[in-house]
Amino acid sequence: MVGRDLGEYYPDRARPGDLGPVRLALRGAGNERVRDLTFEVRAGEIVGLAGLQGSGRSAVARAVFGVEPFSRGVLEVDGTPRRVTRPRTAVRLGIALVTEDRKGDGLALRQSVRDNTLLVRRAALRGARARARSDLPALLDMVAVVARGEHQEVRFLSGGNQQKVVLAKWLAVAPKVLVVDEPTRGIDVGAKRAVHELLRDLARRGVAVLMISSELPELIGMSDRILVMHDGALAGELPAGASEGAVMALATGHGLAEAAA
Numbered sequence: 001m002v003g004r005d006l007g008e009y010y011p012d013r014a015r016p017g018d019l020g021p022v023r024l025a026l027r028g029a030g031n032e033r034v035r036d037l038t039f040e041v042r043a044g045e046i047v048g049l050a051g052l053q054g055s056g057r058s059a060v061a062r063a064v065f066g067v068e069p070f071s072r073g074v075l076e077v078d079g080t081p082r083r084v085t086r087p088r089t090a091v092r093l094g095i096a097l098v099t100e101d102r103k104g105d106g107l108a109l110r111q112s113v114r115d116n117t118l119l120v121r122r123a124a125l126r127g128a129r130a131r132a133r134s135d136l137p138a139l140l141d142m143v144a145v146v147a148r149g150e151h152q153e154v155r156f157l158s159g160g161n162q163q164k165v166v167l168a169k170w171l172a173v174a175p176k177v178l179v180v181d182e183p184t185r186g187i188d189v190g191a192k193r194a195v196h197e198l199l200r201d202l203a204r205r206g207v208a209v210l211m212i213s214s215e216l217p218e219l220i221g222m223s224d225r226i227l228v229m230h231d232g233a234l235a236g237e238l239p240a241g242a243s244e245g246a247v248m249a250l251a252t253g254h255g256l257a258e259a260a261a
Contacts, residue, residue, distance in 0.1 A: 009193075010221035011200035013240050019044045022079065023208035024064070024095075024177045029073030033059035034232045037073065041177065041208040046199060048223030049212045050247050055229040057212050058100060061179045064210070065097040066090045077176065091124040094176030098166055098183060100212075102159075106166040109155040113140065113147050116154050116165050121172045135172075143168045144194055160191025167198060178202060181212045196222060216244045 020043030029037040034056040041047045051057040062068045064075065066084040074081050077093050084090050090097070099105040107116055117139060136150060143164040147157055154165055163183070170178065183199065184192040199222065203209050213219045219226060226238040228250035235250040248254075 010218075011197055014044050014046070014203060014224045018204070020206055023077065024210065025074075025076040025079075026064075026070075027074040027076070029063070029070040029075055031059075031063055031068060031071045033068065034063065034229075036233055039227055039234065039237075041210050043176075043206045043208050044203050045224050046203050046209040046211055046222055048219040048226040049210060049229065050216070050219055050226055050251055051229030051235075052251050053214070055251065056232040057229045058181055059232075060229070061097055061099075061181050061210070061212060064090070064177075064179055065095060067097075088124050091120060091173055094174070096120075096170035096173065096175035096178050098170060098178070098180040100181040100185070102163055102166050106169075107154050107162060110153055112151045113145065113154055113157070113165055114150040117150075117168045117172055120169050124173065139168045139171055142171065143198060158188075158191070160187035160194070163187055163191065163195060164198075167195070171202075175207060177208045177210070179210045179212075182214065183211065184213075184215070184218060192218075216247055220244065220247070 022040045023043050024041045026037045026039055037060065039047075049057050049060060059068065063070050064084070066086045066089055069085045075084055076082065077095065082093055084093065084095070087097070103109060108119065114136060117136060140150065145164045145168065146161050154162055157165065178199075180199065184195050187195070199209055199211065211219070211222060220242060224240050226242055226247060228235045228238065228247055230251055230253050235253065238246055238250070
């Protein structure tokens with residue numbers, strides 16, 4: 001849009017040698033909202049999930065996390081088939097979800113930075129509460145939260161810092177798979193860059209990242225591969241650096257029509 005390469009705005013993508021084993025795999029998975037999903041996300045990889053509103057991309061995130069579970073097919077974590085029927089099970093298997101609506105679903109706005117950061121770990125992981133106290137400063141430092149202190153209520157933070165607290169909440173449980181839905185919606189440019197760097201750093205540490213975004217430049221700039229949804233199913237896969245036109249062709253069903261012709 002501004003005549004400059006996307007690589008100037010986003011962290012370097014993964015190289016083939018950076019990728020590890022398959023962390024998340026779906027084999028013919030589906031429910032009432034999505035169908036016949038088959039794809040893999042490897043350790044060290046950021047896979048983008050594109051699609052128009054209503055295509056089923058957020059439904060994939062909710063199903064992987066057990067909010068609206070898959071009713072057919074197979075979900076595998078680290079090569080082992082798992083039945084994820086509720087979020088607590090997902091967390092214990094190492095799956096985390098950063099939701100699209102951070103204020104409605106991701107944060108307890110009248111609670112402190114500290115309590116929000118430790119919320120999932122206290123609720124879902126046994127015996128973690130005592131250990132949580134010692135590494136809280138490191139978690140907040142890792143995501144670079146700017147606040148008056150860990151006891152400040154998150155409702156008083158900027159949108160970017162609220163999103164960083166959401167990310168810290170999930171880093172507290174050391175996920176293997178991180179699903180992020182609209183990770184930079186409604187935050188300023190500086191905070192967006194910080195979130196992008198954090199997601200890439202997590203991938204370098206061996207986390208498998210599945211990223212949903214309606215901002216095509218972000219999706220193309222961040223992704224090592226792009227999966228495109230159309231009408232509740234996968235319409236195709238595109239390599240890193242694919243054009244916006246190629247993504248939109250699949251998202252609108254035109255790519256499918258051309259393939260069938």
